[in-house]
Amino acid sequence: MPSSPDMTTALDPGLLDALQHQVAVFARRAEQTRLGGTGQLRTSMDRAAYLLLNRLDREGPMGVKALAAGMGIDSSTVTRQVAPLVDTGLVKRTSHPEDGRAVVLQLSARGRARLEEVRDSRRQLMAEVTEGWTPDERESFCTLLTRFNSALSARQSGTPPHAPHTQSVPTS
Template identity: 80%
Template structure:
């Protein structure tokens, strides 16, 4: 979904250049640290595992297709990413309560404890990164980052499979 030329000409190129550069720097730094938090659990859970465990925690047990759809990724990707989580006991495969033939994925008690440990570490990192910010500044940043991520998601969803936004 290319952006029409009128949209980009109406916006200040300097701001857009700065924004795209800062987003690239953020992505690199986030990947370098995996926003893993601080202390003992620093850098100990990759992004995919965190997002999968978090989704299961927030939405409860679900099948691979539902999990993939909710995350905006392919079912085969979810299957591949869930396998080590099942192997390490963080996620359980159980029978669907209404259809015993279907399998649902569920956060295990061990997975719940591990997720809470990582969340606490990441909260500490966020507190360190925003030390000196006012509560309003944190709220505004969260609101704008959420809005930015939603816009990226909408653009990604509107693209045909295999296409890029450039």
């Protein structure tokens, strides 16, 4: 939904410019490093694979349509992104328990172990990048970034904006 001129002029344009610039810099840095972690695992899993594996780990087995809907992407994109994960044994395709014709995607034991390796590496990266931060600063940053991402997601899906509130922060 486009913003009205009144909405942006009522806010500090200099601050909005600084915010959009910092978001652009963050996106570039994130893409350059892929926020992949530290050591040998630094760039060992691309963003799409990480997000798909993470979702299957957190929410359990599901079909392509449910996975796509939950991630806000097209089913054909999920199918394309899942194929190499199946080929490498990180994800298993199984028959739906109630409809044998439907396919369910499930994180394999190998996928779960690989995901945990990458998570550990990324946790180490986050610890290093925020080394001088207090626990409250880390929590505040995570809360605000979660809120920012939720607002972007809602805007892309056409969902009306919600009143400001604190969202829960995932712990793993």
